[in-house]
Each structure stands twice: as structure tokens, then as C-alpha cells.
Amino acid sequence: MDGKKISEPPQLLHVGITYNLKKSDRSKEQHSQSGDLEPSDNEAEYDDITTILAIKEALEGRNCRVTLLEADEELPVKLLEDKPDIIFNIAEGIYGRGREAQVPALLNFYKIPYTGSDETTLCIALDKALTKRILSTYGIKTPKYRIITKDQNQLTGRFYFPAIVKPNAEGSSKGISDVAVVTNRRELEKLALKNISLYKQDMLVEEFISGREFTVGIFGNGSDIHVFSPMEICYVNQVNQYNIYSYNVKRNYKEFIRYECPANISKETEAEMTNAARKIYEALCCRDFARIDFLLSPQGKLYFIEINPLPGLAPGYSDFPMIAEFNGMDYNSLVWNVLKSALKRYGMKSYID
Numbered sequence: 281m282d283g284k285k286i287s288e289p290p291q292l293l294h295v296g297i298t299y300n301l302k303k304s305d306r307s308k309e310q311h312s313q314s315g316d317l318e319p320s321d322n323e324a325e326y327d328d329i330t331t332i333l334a335i336k337e338a339l340e341g342r343n344c345r346v347t348l349l350e351a352d353e354e355l356p357v358k359l360l361e362d363k364p365d366i367i368f369n370i371a372e373g374i375y376g377r378g379r380e381a382q383v384p385a386l387l388n389f390y391k392i393p394y395t396g397s398d399e400t401t402l403c404i405a406l407d408k409a410l411t412k413r414i415l416s417t418y419g420i421k422t423p424k425y426r427i428i429t430k431d432q433n434q435l436t437g438r439f440y441f442p443a444i445v446k447p448n449a450e451g452s453s454k455g456i457s458d459v460a461v462v463t464n465r466r467e468l469e470k471l472a473l474k475n476i477s478l479y480k481q482d483m484l485v486e487e488f489i490s491g492r493e494f495t496v497g498i499f500g501n502g503s504d505i506h507v508f509s510p511m512e513i514c515y516v517n518q519v520n521q522y523n524i525y526s527y528n529v530k531r532n533y534k535e536f537i538r539y540e541c542p543a544n545i546s547k548e549t550e551a552e553m554t555n556a557a558r559k560i561y562e563a564l565c566c567r568d569f570a571r572i573d574f575l576l577s578p579q580g581k582l583y584f585i586e587i588n589p590l591p592g593l594a595p596g597y598s599d600f601p602m603i604a605e606f607n608g609m610d611y612n613s614l615v616w617n618v619l620k621s622a623l624k625r626y627g628m629k630s631y632i633d
Contacts (some may be wrong), residue, residue: 286529293345293365297335300367300372300373302609303325326371331371332348334614335370342611351373359390366622366623369387381399384396393622395569396588396590396622401564402590406449411446423575426438430482441488444485446484450479451588454527464490491577495513496574497571497604498561498575501567507558509541509550509607510541510550510624511606512540512541513525549576553576555575572588573586609612
């Protein structure tokens, strides 16, 4: 021996990926085994296997050992058997308004570290009306809105037309059809009743704001928060007189959409938008990453639309990876930065390069 100290090989980080997998790819409504009519976008929020494998490959490229853990009824057993060091969570949950909280709550119960926001933030953010109510106390401007509850027998109160109708607790444009904008109470009642029957939940009726649509990506925590330059969603083909980022448009984005990043806006507007995004991110106690949607009216007024603290990571399709790539961060680096943010938060810095 020459007296030199032999360094220990770096410990492999064992990462579990929790997810919900798409089981079908249907284009029409159909009846479930119980006889209920299910919408064609029933699995819109779930991930394709190619997304899960892309995240796995990105993590393995950072010398992680990766285990795939589908978030089904067997997940508690899998977690206890596999004992991952940390979970990369993209699971949307199975059922109910609080479904996105199911996996984080379970992980907290077992004291397993994980990426992304906790169960409380995910519960709040999935409920669009509740999110708006909370953010209004922070001075965040949002379109006027009302809720039609699933048990409501008749429309009451004032509505602002035109209005867009969407399920109150869904993501991925689920429940937002090409005819989601209504112009009078009769149209509203007809669409709301149909959607309540399909989605079995309250409907958010929101004043339709015409204007330009933007989405802003964020990652990190505390002093390490980074806000990407906004991406504008530009419509190149109109489905109808109202441009809306519907489920159909999102699925066929190459036909209907052009993305611009950095967006063609003034420095003042960009600063207003990115500052608002950070304020919302921190107000809702988001962690590690999120995506926030805004509308800019022709008069230059900025409106918050919604936040997704569990944004999609489908390479070449989801908005969040697109924003990152436009801002010079490739897919693998984005996945690593999300994980790295969580590792720092948990004090697991020995695993970080």
C-alpha cells in the first residue's frame, strides 16, 4: 500500500417511481362494468408507459437504481418490500377529489421521502374553486366564477357570459370539450347537467376571458426556486369561435397549436407573470416543481387560471418538458433537477453530484 486513502464507491440511490398507467386509448364514451357512462377522457391524467420509461432512463443515467411502482391497491406492500430511498411521484390517484393526495399521504405515513408537493397542496390545487378562493386573499386576479354542485336541482345566482364550463377537480383538460363555452343560461344548464352525469362532480362555471394564453414552469424550493420564461399557447386552427385548450386540442396539438417560448411580450408583462407564478407557488406551499396557467386580456390584464403542482412529464407532449427545453434544459436534466430539489429538501445531499 502506498498510504493513499482508497475512496469508497458512491452509494447508489434507490429511486421508486410511483405512477398510474393508462389502460386504454378510447375515443368515445362507453359504459363501465357497473353500467355507468364513462367519458372518453377518463384516463386523461394517467401516464403512458413511454413516459414512465423515459423518467426511468433519465434517472438511471444519473447512476440511480430504479424500481417501478404502479400506484394500485398493492402499493403499500410494494413500498414495504422494495424500501426505496426516495420516490419520484407522478401518480394521479385512483378516485375522488383528493385522489392526488393518496400516494403522498401514504408515503408520509411510511416516512418515505418523495418528489413534489405534499398531500395538502395537491388536494387544494386539484379543487379549482378552492384554489381561487385562497389565492384571492393574496391579491391574485382570477376570472369571475361560480360552482354548480352535482346535487343542485336548478341554476341560482348570476353567471357571466360567455362562460367556460369545466369539472372542478380534474386536470389535463379532462372534461373540457370543444363546446365547453356557453353563451346563455339554457346552454349552461344543458352542458352542466351532461358533465355532472359524466364526471360525477361539481362544475366550475368561469367567465370566459378572451386573450392570449400562457403557461409558466417552476422548479426548486426556497432560494433555489427557478421560474422559466413563459410559454405562449398560440392557436393556428380554430375549432370554433372560442380558442380553448380543450382535451381534443391538447391531444392533437400539432394540428391546432404553435408554442412560443420565450413569449413575445414586454419585459414588464413577463416580470408580472413570473412574479405572480412564484407568489402562487409559494402561497400554496408547492414543492420541487409545478406549472401555472395565465390569460392576458386584450386590455393587458393578467388572470390566473389554474395551477398543476403535479404537471405531466411526457417527453415531446407535456407542456412542462416543452417549457424546460425552450429554456435550454433537456428532458434528462429536468427530471434530475426535480429529484435534486427533493433530495436537497430532505437533506440527502450526499446523493447529489
